[in-house]
Structure formats: C-alpha cells, structure tokens
Amino acid sequence: MNADIQTIQDGDIASVPGVSASGVSCGLKTSGLDLGIIHSRVPANAAAVFTQNQIKGAHVPHCATKIAAGRAQTIVVNSRNANACNGPLGPEHAEAMAKAAADALTVDSSLVYPCSTGTIGIVLPIEKVCVGIVAASAALRSGGGTDFANAIMTTDTRPKSCAVTTQIDGKAITVGGVAKGAGMIEPNMATMLAYVATDADVASQDLEILLHDVVAESFNAISVDGDQSCNDTVMLLANGESGLALARDAQSDSSWAAFASAVKQVCVTLAKMIVLDGEGATKLAKIHVVDAASAVDARLAARAVANSLLVKTSWFGEDPNWGRVIDVVGYSGAELDASEIEIWYDDVCAYRGASGPVPDSVTALEAVIRQPEFTVKIRLGTGDAECSLLTCDISEEYVRINSEYTT
C-alpha cells in the first residue's frame, strides 16, 4: 500500500465526485435489492475488460461494441438472472435495459452499459427490470454506493466497496470501486463484476492500458483467464471532475504512477474481498510458483494448487499438508525436476526434492498456517518463470451455500 494514498472510511464508488449510485428491489430476488445504477453527472472516458469464456452473457457483446468508442455515463446492473443462453431474447433484453435507463436519465443510449449476473438460461423478466430501472434512476444519490453494492450480489455474503484519495500535482483525486463475486475456486462461475470510477481526466486509450495492467495484478490474480463466468466484466470510468488531467506519457512518471497506484490499490482491495468472501473462507493464501520452465508451466502448477479441494480443505483444518501440495504439482502437467522441487510455507521450507522432508519443520509450518494470510511457494527447478495466484481455504459452508443456491 502506498502511504500517500488515503483510504476513505466507508468509501465506495459514489465517493467519487460527480458519481451517484442506487439500488432498488424489482422482484428478481425473493427479497432484497436486485437492480442498481451507477451514473456519472457528465459522460466519462471509459475502458472495460470482459470474460474470455466462449459462452458469453448477452450484455458482453453489447457492452464490448459500445466500449470501442471509449465513453460511458451510466451502468445498470441486475442480479439473480444472468441473461445468458437465452437465445435471441438475450440481446433484445440487454438493449431494452440500456434504452430504459437512457430514457429515465435522458442519457444517450450509447453511453449506457447494461450488465446481468445470476442464473443462466432463465428468460429475464424484462418488464420488472424496466420498472426497476425507472425506480433506480429516481433513487440515484451520492450516498447510494452501498445500495448498489448490495443490489448486484448473488452468492456473495457481503457487499464489496472501497475508495481512496490521493494528492497528485497539488490536487486531490478520488478512486472508488465496487465489486461482486465469491467462491475463489475453479470454476469461479460466480460472475465477477467490478466497476471503478475516478474524477481524474484521463483518455480512454490510457485507461484501457492501465485497466489491463491492473486487472492482471488484481482480478486475474484470483482466477485464471480461462476460468471466467459467462458474464465477468470490469469497467473503469474517468469523468474528469477533479480538473486534473493525467496521461501515461505526457506527465512526469510520478504523477501517472501515483494515479495508477491508486487504481491498483482499489482493484487489489476489491479482489481480496472477493477471495475472502469465498463462501466460508477463513484464510487468504498466495500461491507463488517459481523457477518454472515457462510461464505456462508456472500457471499450470499455481492453478492446480489454487484449485485443489484437498489442499484447500487442509488449510481450513490448519494442517500444513505440503504432501497434498506436491502431489497436485506432480499431476498439474507442469514440467518439474523431482530432485530440485521445494515447497515453502512463508519462509519455512517443508520439503526439498533431493533430501526429503525438512527435519523438525512441522511446528514452524503449523505456526505459518494458523495465520489469516500466508504464502505457499513452490520451486519447480526447471527454469526461471513464475506465477502468483491468490486463493482461500474451503469450508463446509462453501458447499452448503452452493448447493442451496438453486435455479
């Protein structure tokens, strides 16, 4: 964390000047908020990253087409229903959501981004949604960030918001964000949605490069490209209300870097919130694979460990069961040198391929795994590539939640 970046207590996306938000209930969920809007007083420059799943929810191609112009003003999101795999009705309903918000807010429809999250393959009750959009438009306010964060939740057990402020070139700028998603496990099919806004003035091309860099270190560090839900979407909006213009190449390195750090801090904070809302998760673990033959090998090994139920349940039991880790690495498909492999929990070496288990390490390993956060480092001994992933432990609660969240 950068010391020059201040966290805003109870901050959220609507902490950003010029940004308002709301959440209403339109009858998609049995109870609770299920439709939200984020709205910028003025049109903003924008960038987005979408799921790489081959099956895509209807809003994904809709929004991908719009974002090519690099502008956005309004984001409208429903939960409980993914509007995915619904045939020709899917695109029609995404279009209808955008039009309803554009009409209610007198915004150009090309600046409205509809998103959906929830169950796949159920036709969206579009009339209810449109009634909700009218209500949510009327409810927009600068204090509405928490309502929005609640409205987009599905299997989440808690809303996820944060905001920071920092001084750049003598001016204060704010970055705020909101996310939904839970269950860091393959498949992370709990759709991940994240929206980040700032009042800095940044061109959409620069936002796009920044967003890709930041997503790689935050949201994509808790999942893996191929493991995305049909609907995953991350958007970054810059409405310029601070009057501070920033550009990747025009400024001194420090100004742009300070801005990028603030955006990254918001995204990493949201990503950790998603991991720790892993439906009963109690521990955050970083899997760090080093000395791999290639980036692909490093990722194969890291992903296999991060997704291993037996490894994750052992953490829940506070058992430093490195044997399960090495077993997973062995079948991961990653090239390894059995005589060079090493397993570490934080700075405690558990196993060296040449000599076997490290004598008298058990007590130290147990101390590591009792912590709420720790790193599992795996050395493959076949090169110099590496990969990191954040993941969590797995509790009985996870299974209960996911077997009860039915269509």
Place this chain on the structure above:
Amino acid sequence: MNADIQTIQDGDIASVPGVSASGVSCGLKTSGLDLGIIHSRVPANAAAVFTQNQIKGAHVPHCATKIAAGRAQTIVVNSRNANACNGPLGPEHAEAMAKAAADALTVDSSLVYPCSTGTIGIVLPIEKVCVGIVAASAALRSGGGTDFANAIMTTDTRPKSCAVTTQIDGKAITVGGVAKGAGMIEPNMATMLAYVATDADVASQDLEILLHDVVAESFNAISVDGDQSCNDTVMLLANGESGLALARDAQSDSSWAAFASAVKQVCVTLAKMIVLDGEGATKLAKIHVVDAASAVDARLAARAVANSLLVKTSWFGEDPNWGRVIDVVGYSGAELDASEIEIWYDDVCAYRGASGPVPDSVTALEAVIRQPEFTVKIRLGTGDAECSLLTCDISEEYVRINSEYTT
C-alpha cells in the same frame, strides 16, 4: 452386466481359490486395521498399472521394476503413510517391507509387492510395519478379504470388495477384487489401489493387455490420467488354480471375451464403489461429451464438468442447473460451436445453442436429477469425438472429512 457372470454374495479377493488375505493393526492408525497382505498359494502371472503422477511414492518404481518379470505371489500394503517424498529412506523402506514379507512367508522377495497409501512426506515407522507384516503373514486365511479391505482404507468410509464366478469351456473360474480410494474430485489424491485376482491360467503378456483395456473403462473412467495420486496402483494376478488356460489369441473369441467380461465387471464394480464413496456422495453421474472436435477436446470438457464444484453441489441440491454445466464447458478450453451446443440430462434436452433453453423442460429435468444415477450429455457440435467420465455429487460431508484428515 453379463447374465452368465454370477456375483458371489459378500465375495472378495480371497474368494479366488488359492488366494488368502489378512489385515492387522500395527499402530499406524490411531485405531483400526492398517496393514494387509494378499497371498497366492502358488506364484501367479501378473500385470500392473501405476500412477502417471510425476511425483511417485517409493513403492511405484520398486514394483514397476519387479512386474517386468510378470510374476507375483504376495502383496503387502500399509495405510496411513504413503512412504512418498521421504528421500532415500523411501526406497529402503519399500525394500524392507518386501523382505519382511518374503521372510515371513518363505517367498522369493522378487515376487513380493509392497504398497503404501496415506499421508505424504512422513517417514514410515518401518519397525512397526515389519512387526505388522509378521502378524499379517500369520493371519492369512481364505476368509480374510474383508480384513484386508479394511486395512488399506484411508479417507474411505467403507471397504470395497467384490467377486464373480463364471463358466468358461465347462469350467468355473473366479475373479475377485478389492480397492481403496474415495473422493472422485480433482485432484483424486486419495490414492487409488486395486488388486484383482483370478484362478484362470493366463500369460502375463495377455494380462497386461487386458488390464490396460479394463482400467481405461473402469478406474481411469473415474479419474483422468494426469490427476493421479503419487501412489495409484492396480494389479491383476492369475494363479491358474482352476486349471483353465486362457489366451487372447489361441481361444475362440467367446472364451477370452467371457473372461475379459468377468474381469471388467469386477473392476467397474470397484470403480463405482470408489465414486460412490466420494465422501458424502449421494449420486452417480456419467458425463458424456459427444460430437467434439477431438478426443482431447472431449476429455477437456468432460473433466471440467466432472470436477466442477458448482455443478456437483447443484446435483447434491437436486437442482438441474444446466447453466452451470454450459458455463464450465465454455471455459474448459474445448472447442465448441455455441450455436450447436446441446445439454441433456438423460433423455431430456435442457438447452440448444441455436434456440436457447428448451421450453417446459424443468419438471422433466428435476425428475432426472432426483434419481441416484443419471447421465449428463453435452454435445459440442464440432466433430465426432467423445469421452465419458463417472463422477458424483458433492456434499458438506466431503469438506468435513477432508479438513479433518490431517497429517
């Protein structure tokens, strides 16, 4: 199931003439049997299949070297400790186990196969094991199959044995088997051990070809090559005590085929027992991917679905959540045609890519998923390759067992 094959009530590996078995407690587990022996009165022809995990328990190279000669008489197995990743002590202890059994039973050490299953990376308390081997050797009896099946259990909730008999060329032959393993989930790191014996007289080369074919349709249809534990081992012994000689090419097709069917039935029965001992599993599901571009694609898709926690928890909730299935297929990496994809539960179509969800299918889908066994068929629409995998649902019990099974 072949009508000419009779299941032996409460049969086990020691139902095979000339085969005895035992299980004793030697103090590896806190309580219960933890060391077992299977012994053939006369040396048998034999074949074996071992894990493809790059990390291998010490017994794997030991046994792989011995099986090259195609002969076996005694199998000695300890549970609770995998004798894997123990450095140079691993091979020494495997050798010591074989020698102890050879001495106790006056058998040539080259005919004794030691196997270990349990926690990785803990030095095997070899003195306890050798004391146990002496006791288990003395305890060998034709009624000892159940004791053996219990002695090799780790996270299993119940022992797994079966035996069949069939008439071939006017003579009765018996095939009996025993297995351990539970938790059909990636990674299936609960080591899978299976031993099958018959009193037919078959050359080891023929046993080897048969075993590879049968394993592909049984034990490898519940896991995937790359997902194996460090210690997985399947052995097939033929001691010839029936006096019936069988050969792949020398006999009429029907004699060999009848024998192969009996061996397959034992292996498939044991494989299903492993899946249904999926630590709280209540349902057996066959994942059948069809019309894939290649066998690799078919396997990628089938494996992703079979390993998806969200899919498997939805089955536990008796929810035909085909949206989770299509989402998994979408990120599986398998090539698919989104307009051609279809999802079926038994003979009920849930989704067709071109038109979307099948109207009014929900009641029929719910009826399918309430059954104890069903098939999920996924059509990728990109070719004519296919793959089948057996898997189970996932309950809260699974997580409880695996978080409590500590080092």
